[in-house]
Every structure is written in C-alpha cells, then in structure tokens.
Amino acid sequence: MQICVIPGDGIGPEVMAVATAALRALAPDMTLTEAEAGWGVFQRTGVALPAETLAAARSATAILFGAVASPSHPVPGYRSPIVELRRALDLYANIRPTTGPGVDLVVVRENTEDLYSGRERLEDDGNTAIAERVITRTASARIARTACELARSRQAAGHPGKVTIVHKANVLRLSDGLFRAVAFEVAADYPDLTFEERLVDVAAMQLAAQPQRFDVIVTTNLFGDILSDIACIHGGGLGVAASSNLGHGQALFEPVHGAAPDIAGRGIANPTAALNCVVMLLEWLGRLPAAERLRQAMAEVAADDIATPDVGGNATTREVADALLERLTTAQV
Ligand code: NAI
Ligand code: MG
Numbered sequence: 001m002q003i004c005v006i007p008g009d010g011i012g013p014e015v016m017a018v019a020t021a022a023l024r025a026l027a028p029d030m031t032l033t034e035a036e037a038g039w040g041v042f043q044r045t046g047v048a049l050p051a052e053t054l055a056a057a058r059s060a061t062a063i064l065f066g067a068v069a070s071p072s073h074p075v076p077g078y079r080s081p082i083v084e085l086r087r088a089l090d091l092y093a094n095i096r097p098t099t100g101p102g103v104d105l106v107v108v109r110e111n112t113e114d115l116y117s118g119r120e121r122l123e124d125d126g127n128t129a130i131a132e133r134v135i136t137r138t139a140s141a142r143i144a145r146t147a148c149e150l151a152r153s154r155q156a157a158g159h160p161g162k163v164t165i166v167h168k169a170n171v172l173r174l175s176d177g178l179f180r181a182v183a184f185e186v187a188a189d190y191p192d193l194t195f196e197e198r199l200v201d202v203a204a205m206q207l208a209a210q211p212q213r214f215d216v217i218v219t220t221n222l223f224g225d226i227l228s229d230i231a232c233i234h235g236g237g238l239g240v241a242a243s244s245n246l247g248h249g250q251a252l253f254e255p256v257h258g259a260a261p262d263i264a265g266r267g268i269a270n271p272t273a274a275l276n277c278v279v280m281l282l283e284w285l286g287r288l289p290a291a292e293r294l295r296q297a298m299a300e301v302a303a304d305d306i307a308t309p310d311v312g313g314n315a316t317t318r319e320v321a322d323a324l325l326e327r328l329t330t331a332q333v
Contacts, residue, residue, distance in 0.1 A: 001030050003281075006053065008081075009038040010259025011269035012066025013213070016065055019278050019323040025328040026282065026290040034061070037081040038068030038259075049081035054088060062281055063252040064197045066274065069259035071188035079118060082254065086111045091245035092139060092144040096228040097210070098235040100123035104159065105214040107231055108147040109224025111245055113139050116221045120154050126166060135175040135220065137182050144186035146246070147218035151193050159215050163187065164195040166219035166227065200227070207231055232256055239270030239310040242277040244284065251284050253277035270308040272298065297327040 005020055007013035007162065020032055035053035041236045042048040048068075054090060057063050070080045085091070094109040119132035121232070147163050155161030169176040198206065198244045199221045206213060207227055211234045232241035242254035255273035263269055275298055282291035306323045307313025315323075 001285075002060040002065045003030050003032050004053075004056045005032050005034050006037050006057070006081075007067045007068040007330065008064060008066040008259065009040050009262040010067060010261050011257075012038070012259055012265070014264070014317055015255065015271045015274035016064065016066040018317065019203065019274035021321065021325055022275055022294060022328060023064075023278050023281070025325060026294060027287065028128065028276075037065075038086070039070065040079055042075075046077060048078050049084045052084070053081075054296065057085060057089060057252075061248065062251075063283065064274075064281065065252055065254035065260045065278060067255060069261060083116055083118070085252065086245055088309045089250060089252070091247040091248050091250070093143055093246040094224060094228075094243055095146075095150070095246060096224070096231065096241065096243040096256060098228075098231040100211075100234040102237065103211045103234040105211060106150060106154075106216050106232060107224055107228040108143060108150060108216060108218045109228060110139055110219070110221050112221070114221035133172070133175050135179050137178065138225040140179045140182035141186055144183040144218055145189075147216050148186060148190045148193060148262045150188065151216040154215065155193070160194065161192065162194045162196065162215040163190075163273055164203070164214055164217045165195065166200050166203045166217055166223055167197065167225070168200045170194070170199060176220070183218060199259075203227060204230055208233070223274060228256060236272070236311055238273065239308060240272045240276065242273050242280055244277075244280050251281070253284075267318060268308050268310075269317050270310050271320055271324075272308075272311075272319055297324055 005016060007016040033056055035056040037049050037053050054267055068081055092112050096107040096113040098105055113134045113136060115131055115133050122129050128211040151161050151163045167176040167180045169180045207230045232238060235241055238257040243256050245252040255277060258275055277290050279294050301323045306314055306315045306320055
C-alpha cells in the first residue's frame with residue numbers, strides 16, 4: 001500500500017517526521033513515498049505543486065500532508081498547492097472533528113468551490129478586485145449527504161444525530177440560497193436525523209460560546225475554513241486539530257494548522273495534529289487496533305506532562321516524539 005507524504009514548508013516537515021515515524025512503527029507493511037510541494041519548491045523551481053507530486057498523490061491510497069506557506073500577496077504562477085490538490089483529486093469533503101471537555105463536534109466543509117475556486121481578477125484601473133463565488137447543486141448535495149451519513153454513523157455511537165446547516169442566505173441569496181435549499185432537499189432523505197440552520201455569524205458566536213450545542217455542522221468552503229479554526233480552540237488549539245479530505249476512494253489527511261513561520265526551526269512545534277492525522281488515516285483504512293495503540297500512546301505521553309509549549313508544556317518536538325516512539329515500540333513486544 002502506497003502512502004504519499006508531502007511535508008511542505010515551515011513546521012510541516014518537523015511534524016511530518018514524527019507522524020511518519022509513528023506510522024512506520026504501526027504499519028511497517030506500508031510504503032511511504034515523499035513528494036514536494038509549497039513555497040520552498042516554488043522558489044527553487046517556479047512550480048508549487050510539481051507534476052511528479054500530483055502523480056504520486058494520484059496513485060497513492062492516501063496522502064499525508066504537512067503544511068505549506070503561501071504568501072498573502074499575489075505571486076505570479078503561485079497557487080496554494082493544498083487547494084490545488086483538493087480540487088485535482090476531487091477531495092470534496094473536508095472533515096474536521098473537535099473533541100474536548102463536553103464537546104464532540106465535526107465541521108464538514110465543502111472543499112472544491114465557493115470563493116476558493118480561484119476566479120479572481122483585478123479591473124483595469126487596478127482599484128477594484130473581484131472574486132467569484134461558485135456554488136453548485138452537485139457539490140452542495142454531495143457535501144450535505146456526507147454530513148448526513150456522518151451524523152447517522154455518529155448517532156449509532158450515541159451522538160444526537162443533529163446536522164446544523166450553516167450559510168449566509170439572508171445576504172448571499174443566490175449562492176448560499178442554493179446551498180441552503182439543496183442541503184434541506186438532502187435532509188428530507190434522513191428522517192432519522194434532526195436538522196437546524198444558522199447564519200454563519202451566529203454560528204461563529206455559538207461555536208465559541210456554546211460548542212456543546214453542536215454535533216455535525218455542514219457549510220461551504222470559506223465558512224468551514226473559519227468555523228473549524230474556532231471549533232479547534234475547544235480541542236486544545238491548532239497544535240492538536242487534524243482533518244481528513246475525502247474523495248472517491250482516496251483520502252488526504254492534514255493538520256488544520258499552517259506552516260507556522262513564527263516557530264519554524266525552533267524545535268517546539270506540536271506534533272499532535274500530525275499524529276492525529278495518522279490516527280484518522282489508520283481508522284480510514286480500517287486498522288482500528290493500530291489507531292487505538294497510537295491514541296493510547298499519545299494519551300500516555302500527555303499524562304506524563306510531556307507536551308509542547310502551545311499546550312502549556314515545556315517539551316520539544318523531539319522529546320514528545322521520543323517518548324511516543326518508545327511507547328509504540330515497547331508496546332509491540
Ligand atoms: P498557522 O496555523 O501556521 O499558525 C497560527 C498560530 O498557531 C501561530 O502562532 C503558530 O505558531 C501556531 N501553531 C500552528 N501550528 C502549531 C503547532 N503544530 N504547534 C505549535 N504552534 C502551532 O497559521 P498562519 O500563521 O496564519 O499561517 C502561516 C502560513 O501557513 C501562511 O503562509 C499560510 O498561508 C499557511 N497556511 C497553510 C495551511 C495549509 O498548508 N493547509 C493552512 C493554514 C495556513
Ligand atoms: Mg484554515
């Protein structure tokens with residue numbers, strides 16, 4: 001089985017080194033192939049997502065992605081490789097779970113369209129910039145269905161079976177109006193679930209203040225990006241939050257965090273989000289005992305107060321990794 005590993009930039013390689021070491025210990029039969037993407041490779045070669053990387057990702061069963069640094073100013077020829085990868089592989093569902101005290105929710109984010117469709121232009125006078133927001137029936141229906149199926153499977157495990165449809169259809173009447181209408185059409189196929197809707201601003205406030213109200217949230221791409229960062233506060237922050245991008249028999253797992261240039265190279269990046277990606281990967285592959293072993297080892301390391309500064313500890317990435325790998329290798333004998 002081929003797993004394509006794309007470490008990326010900044011802390012991406014630092015946390016991916018820990019994740020791949022854990023994966024090698026837990027699943028020695030897997031073949032891990034490394035591929036480049038991001039700002040570093042763009043600066044060297046002028047290409048952010050090389051054709052070989054896309055080919056390696058396409059032919060892999062699953063992809064582990066670290067993080068890439070994307071400049072916030074326009075750079076000719078540069079597009080965020082993660083956004084490209086999600087679209088090229090049609091990884092249409094971004095699943096972002098958060099668990100914490102009293103909180104167990106999942107943000108299901110549409111991953112292929114909306115304002116991230118890349119259709120931006122500058123008017124000739126240079127003073128007006130226009131971005132097109134693309135919402136389609138097809139993409140809205142499949143993400144709504146993904147959310148409903150997830151809510152149903154969670155319900156079987158004791159969760160409330162509730163889906164919150166988040167939009168801004170009161171202002172964006174056509175685009176979010178379509179998303180909302182299609183989501184409720186899909187909802188009609190799930191009489192066993194409960195549905196509610198929230199405008200995105202109210203959803204943001206409630207997600208910050210009363211996260212325990214939510215079970216499964218389904219929303220468009222940009223809103224999902226923002227809401228999932230809010231949600232992850234309740235699970236320990238960006239150093240912990242992992243996500244999966246699901247497509248057609250293929251999946252890409254990535255931390256919610258970015259390249260963290262403020263701490264890159266200092267050896268203090270929290271590898272937990274990347275390790276949670278490995279847990280999600282193993283679960284997706286149906287390797288539940290291995291996933292549980294990793295979960296257990298991570299819990300033991302945390303219980304020993306071996307943790308990075310972002311979650312209140314004073315350990316380095318290396319110390320967390322060593323403690324974890326020691327548990328993983330001794331647990332095996
Ligand atoms: P960021 O997620 O990289 O960092 C935000 C804050 O959280 C920083 O203070 C950082 O030090 C901290 N943080 C993040 N991950 C951490 C970890 N594992 N351990 C400890 N602290 C952690 O977001 P930011 O700063 O807005 O973006 C930095 C760069 O990353 C930008 O170039 C952006 O484009 C890129 N980015 C890439 C993403 C991806 O590859 N999927 C996602 C988000 C941002
Ligand atoms: Mg984000």
